[in-house]
Amino acid sequence: MIGFSLLMYYNFAAWTADGLNVIVESFVDLHGWDYATLLAFSTPAGWLGVLGSFLIAEMINRKGARLVALGGLVALGATMIWFGRVTTPMEYAIGLTLINFLATGTCFNVPGTLLTTWFPRKKGLALGWATMGMSLCTATLVPLMVMLFSRFGVQDTYAVVGGVLIVFGIVSFFWVRNTPEELGCSPDNEKLSKEAMAENLREFNEHKSPFTLPVLLRDRDMWLISVGYGVLWLVDIGVVSQLIPRLISVGYDKQTAIMMFTTAALFCAVFSYFWGWADVKFGTRRTSIAYAFFFAATHACLLVRGSDTFTYFTLLMVGASIAGIKELATSQVGSVYGRYDFAAANRVISTIACLFRVMCFAVIAASLKWTGDFDAAYMFFIFLDFVGAALIYFITTECKGRVDASDAAYAGH
Template sequence: MQNTNNITSQTTSYSSVTRSNFGAWGWSMVGFSMLMYYNFAAWTADGLNVIVQSFVDLHGWDFATLLSFSTPAGWIGVVGALIIAEMIKRRGAKIIAIIGLLALGLTMIWFGRITSYMEYAIGLALMNLLATGCCFNVPATLLNSWFPRKKGLALGWATMGMSFCTATLIPLMFFLFNRFGIPGAYAVVGGVLITLGIISIFWIRNTPEELGLYPDNEPISREQQTTNLAMQADYQSTFTYRVLFKDREMWLISVGYGLLWLVDIGVVSQLIPRLISVGYEKETAVWMFTSAALICAIFSYFWGWVDVKIGTRKTSVVYAFFFAITHSFLLIRGNEVFTYITLLLVGASIAGIKELCTSMVGTVFGRYDFAAANRLVSTIACLFRVSCFAVIAISLKYTGGYDGAYMSFIVMDLIAAVLIFMINDKCKGKQDVSIA
């Protein structure tokens, strides 16, 4: 399999790649992707902080029983990521975004009116399947198609949506519960998602060429633009499952970034209990957690900027070592100043994984073959992601605290750095043909 020419090697200056000159339509794709990432974080992770308790309050159900459904729902979400990623490859990101948002909205409306444990389990599984498969894979595919060279920067902006979700979702849901009641609150959320799905019919385009625009918002000839659009319509990726399972880079990306995603969720999901365990009041711990989330939003852009400045592979290796330092700080019980420094490191660390993993898939497989490769990479990485709770549970059981988990995380950081360093980041997928 041979590459053609680099998409804009003759028309895009190196310095312009680090500028967020996406153009009006390009920025709108980034904004849409930010909303999708917000919903991914909301209904697969952050929302569990309020979803479980809301049904305890509404029906008097057992908290532990409801919480036990979260793990199988997460695994179903992984299966959903593979199924929906396959649909994106076959039909494109736009149609899957529309259908997925409409289905997620209807699910939320129904979810607020469930009356049994079985319905709760089914609703939670559907939410995880749709949010993981649609709200995570659609923006990744969209931004890699629109910004093949600036994907790191675009993803840096878009993945801020996850941080904004962490900082705002809980107070927003409490407001809706108080204003509309629990069933009404879920109906409002569902209505917003359905509205977003309808708007997406007129808003979203799979590629900039469909609007007569340029990849990366950098000028190319009209002849090349027309050729690119024709190639996109007819292209069938040669990266089948059989090819991907034998591909060295696919495994290095999946496992390397999967380990970093595992330690990322391991830190985020247990940061408040960790702060409480070292002596902070619950209200203070929640405020500190929110502060870390806002720091994360800032560093989402930072890691994206470094990505396009020095390359995804180098940035990812630096990121892995940076995370190892963060985990080392989490092992130390210092004074209040030290704790705030640690929170700064945590906020900076948890920001990078979503952007860097997606960007590396685009770097290695290119805009044409991204959807084909990402359907498997995202699934394997999600398997690591949902395994973080097992590591934490073992640490709590055998050490009585989080130190064992953090020490394991440091080892995983270093292993991930080695695996990512071994990646050959030369694009092996099809690229646009440059027309003289």
């Protein structure tokens, strides 16, 4: 499940964040459309993609992650094939919206649900490994897409990508199981009798979560998690989606900027595991607060135009910062709501957090329009880092959802 989840996180990052470094430019080069106009579509497309996050998360809650992975990936692949052949900016906007809808809903929610179900105690480490997929995406997607564009052209490149996604979706049906008990395994690979695993599976399938939509909307911790991690996710995507344009704007050529982007991603892969280890070692809440302060320092470094040495130090900071958000946010939901109620709580939390995530494009666009550079956005991001830390501080350390008796001692973080 960790390997499958890694690939899902790769695709989530690819089509909602990292890909914007090349997707927009590819259509500008193909059709001669205005870059700013196409980039502006990213914000409403992301907002509508949030609807996908909620609807598909609700489907996971009702039908399980396995079937949703199959349907969502096949639909995403078909959309990608059509997207490469759009002929107007409006068709581009529609295609980008559908991609955000399916990638956010499927590639974001499915792996988080699976890993929290399979590894309720060790979810921090499992997520640390799996979210390396996002880091690998940051390291490889841009050069991979540039190579494919050069080899096949823009339209056929999107067709190739779409075909791969369809095959991945079909394979996922045979690869994925909603719970470890379905394969005769136990959560966290603990030693359990066959009778205990059968009882776990029965209880999991029969469990009706008390965290209905009205209950969640009145729940203080739901709002603290959603907004606290939502603003941190906003600043994360704000940095990673426009890092190459930022580097070009301060004087680096495109190829050097891509190399630097890849360097940051390699740092990110290492720190994905680090944040997962810290999660298990020190608890999700405390690690998340430290993460927010670390990100504030990163944004401060991005405001400085120094030597090449300082730039690479800043890239190390960027790589370490963008590594943690997905692991920590998902782990926090699991810590507060538990294995049985994760899907019910996450359908609302992920939706609200995604609303904040896509607002980053509006912040960056405003910064570019009114100041001509990214500095105003980075200063606002520093403020949001402290807001996120403050909100996370007030999240409960107790598990409010149902847990297995053997997991009770491990539920609170």
